[in-house]
Amino acid sequence: MTEPTDELSAAPIDVLRSRTSEKWREYPDDVIPMFVAESDFPLAEPIARALHAAIEAGDTGYVASRTGLPDAFAGFARRHWGWDLADATVQTTADVSMGIVEILRRIDVGTGLVITPPVYPPFYMLADEAGATVVDVPLLETGALDLEGIERAFRAGSRALLLCNPHNPLGYPHDAGSLAELADLADRFDATIVSDEIHAPLTHSDARFVPWLSVSDAARRTGFALHAASKAWNIAGLKCALMIAASPRTTAVLRSLPVEVAWRTGQFGVIASIAAYTEGDAWLARAVRTIERNRHTLVRRLGTELPDVVVSEPRAGYLAWVDVSSLGLGEEPADVILRRARVALRTGSDFGPGGAGRVRVNIACDPALLEEAIDRIVVVADEVRDADRSRATS
Structure with a gap:
């Protein structure tokens, strides 16, 4: 056929x-x-072309401290989601999982890190790697966040939540209303939201993806977003992801990360991601x-x-x-x-x-x-x- x-x-x-x-x-x-x-x-093809050009030029050294990737991603986010990153801080690392672990190591998770199963299995391993105890608050039958359960977890002492948006494995993009309520909860309890948004570019024509940091001032105060071109354009092996912050507190966390967190970014990953976000x-x-x-x-x-x-x-x-x-x-x-x-x-x-x-x-x-x-x-x-x-x- x-x-x-x-x-x-x-x-x-x-x-x-x-x-x-x-x-x-x-x-x-x-x-x-x-x-x-x-x-x-x-x-x-734009990615293949960019990688071939890099190989022909021998452009295979260390990743630069400044690249065109933040601007490329900002343009993509503006076109697809109406998300303005003008005031955001964007830093690269090798992959979303590494970014999650490095952020979790530097924030206060309180008595536990909230996770919303059924969820991407490595979340449990990442929590363990970061030294955090997991607190499960399962999704509702509809796939929506159990905001009452999350509030109970925050009242009991949890001070961080690892959000999967769109949610893996349900393929569920959380709606703006529930995300705004979550942001208000996090703000009230001085909790941090770490939002894995790796599947966002693959949102279907009958749905809408809402970036965490676009939701409200409360979301920007309380959270981080992690993005990558790896799932949408199938370039996970090239090792490149983005950690994004949009408040003085969260920006300070990114700036406190060891320089090696950014240096672990793959050079080909940066080159391929720029091509994806600008021409893909x-x-x-x-x-x-x-x-x-x-x-x-x-x-x-x-x-x-x-x-x-x-x-x-x-x-x-x-x-x-x-x-x-x-x-x-x-x-x-x-x-x-x-x-x-x-x-x-x-x-x-x-x-x-x-x-x-x-x-x-x-x-x-x-x-x-x-x-x-x-x-x-x-x-x-x-x-x-x-x-x-x-x-x-x-």
């Missing part, structure tokens, strides 16, 4: 199989890998259209063929959260799906409370590959259902 011209085709399967990144090296070639957050799209809009729009197509396919097919399965339909990013507990695949359904369907998904239990019986599915792939993965999973589900019926009647 020919891809519509307004969508982005995935790289050919032989090219994907030749990649040496985690997604295409973890499992044998008979497995469809949909477990880790890498996309299957070809590298955006058209490529990104096509990628999002393909992801939206796959999102609709996943919801339609599972709703028709496995109606007891519940998909938390994402509105940002390319990760879908799916409740397969009704299929009778046991406590770790991802293990059964891998073994029997040869489709690798991320197991839900990794995401903390609320993850049992769930799987996370990466849909940033060729539509035909997604269809094949669904075909395989449906076959396994039917086999399990038939076996259960046979046992019940024997």
